Every structure is written in structure tokens, then in C-alpha cells.
């Protein structure tokens with residue numbers, strides 16, 4: 001039986017790697033890393049640094065898999081993503097059968113936690129469905145949401161309140177109904193600009209847990225332009241950016 005371990009490695013700070021993840025890292029023979037192009041070299045390097053720091057033997061190796069390009073001619077977003085996942089599954093399948101021994105253990109180092117906006121689990125489920133000799137386990141990691149809240153020293157929810165986690169794309173359809181706290185990820189367009197609610201509180205963080213970390217908080221009407229500018233400058237400087245934010249409406253007191 002071959003095994004794949006999906007290991008959450010935290011959102012940028014190597015000290016967020018848990019003891020459980022360290023034990024799992026030490027059991028892996030081959031780490032499979034999706035190469036997402038030179039702009040994300042920093043992120044691949046961080047994975048290598050984590051292994052060098054926490055693995056106590058030198059018998060492991062890295063295999064890079066070139067990430068397939070998304071076909072932008074497919075208009076439907078879900079279909080485009082589905083095709084892209086299928087291409088990734090095919091690539092993984094070919095690479096696993098070439099690189100992983102009959103009883104080998106492969107590792108996939110997942111940014112943050114594997115349960116949140118990450119396709120690795122879906123890909124691995126599909127790989128296991130195609131190969132009865134392949135199984136997998138999941139090691140949780142510190143998510144960027146946890147780091148955002150810790151850095152701003154805030155709770156994610158207000159007392160007894162619900163929290164809505166969404167993407168920038170969906171936020172553009174409006175502030176979700178029925179909640180006072182909305183956590184936004186995967187937003188390349190500062191979608192908070194589309195909300196006409198200057199009193200909303202925003203807690204924004206970029207490169208959380210890394211040496212480049214930036215934090216801004218305040219009323220949307222007061223800091224939205226600043227965030228846009230800071231974000232654009234940082235993206236230009238580093239060649240990539242990862243940012244996330246919490247939008248908070250004051251919850252009425254009963």
C-alpha cells in the first residue's frame with residue numbers, strides 16, 4: 001500500500017508547523033510540490049526550508065510537478081477549475097507511479113490548513129478512487145484565518161454570532177445576508193471597494209506570518225484606499241501577494 005500525507009504547514013511562519021506535522025514530515029519519502037512559476041518561488045523555498053529545519057534524516061527528496069495552465073478560453077469558472085483539477089490529477093497519477101515505491105509514503109505540503117480553499121484533498125480523493133493501492137491521511141495546519149485574527153488580536157466571531165467565509169469574487173455580489181462577520185480570501189481585486197458601507201470595520205493582512213507581513217485595520221471608508229495602494233505597491237515589490245481580511249458589522253445588542 002502506498003500512502004499520501006497531506007500536511008498543513010501553516011500560512012508562512014515555519015514556527016506554526018505543529019509537532020504532529022513534524023512527525024509526519026519525518027515519515028515521508030518523497031515530497032510532491034506543484035511548481036506555480038517563478039513568482040511563487042518564495043513559497044516553494046519556504047517548503048524546502050521547513051523540511052530542512054524539521055526533518056532529522058536526509059533520505060527524503062522533492063519532486064516538482066509543473067502546474068497545468070488554466071484554459072482561459074473556457075468561460076464557465078466552475079468548468080474551467082474542474083478541467084484544471086482533472087489535468088492536475090492526471091499529472092499526479094503519472095508522477096506518483098513513477099516516483100513512489102510500492103510501499104512508499106508521499107507528502108504534499110499544504111499551505112495553511114488542507115480543509116480551506118485548497119484543492120489537494122479533492123485531488124488526492126480522486127487519485128485514491130483510481131488506485132486501490134493508494135491511501136491518505138491529513139494533518140491539520142494553522143490557517144491564514146487564525147494568523148489574521150491573532151495578529152489583529154481579534155476574535156473571528158462576535159458573541160454567539162455566525163461567520164461567513166467567502167471569496168472576493170462572491171463578495172462582489174454584496175455583503176452576505178444574516179451575518180455580521182465576513183472573512184474574505186482569494187481576492188485579487190480588493191472587492192471590498194464594491195461595498196457601499198463606509199462604517200464597516202476591516203481587518204486586513206498580507207504575507208501573514210512572514211517577514212513581509214503588513215496589517216491595516218480601520219473603518220472601510222477611512223482605510224480602503226490605503227489598503228489598495230499598499231497592496232499594489234507590495235505586489236509590485238515582491239512579484240506576488242497573498243492577503244485576506246475580515247469585514248465586521250457591529251452586532252446589535254439584544
Ligand SMILES: C[S@@+](CC[C@H](N)C(=O)[O-])C[C@H]1O[C@@H](n2cnc3c(N)ncnc32)[C@H](O)[C@@H]1O
Pocket residue numbers: 011012110111112113114115116117118142143144145184185186187205206207208209210242243244
Ligand atoms: C488557496 S487559499 C489557501 C488557504 C489556506 N489553505 C489556509 O488555510 O489559509 C489562498 C488564500 O489564502 C489566503 N492566505 C493564505 N496565506 C496567507 C498569508 N500568509 N497571508 C495572507 N493571506 C493568506 C489568501 O486569501 C490567499 O489568496
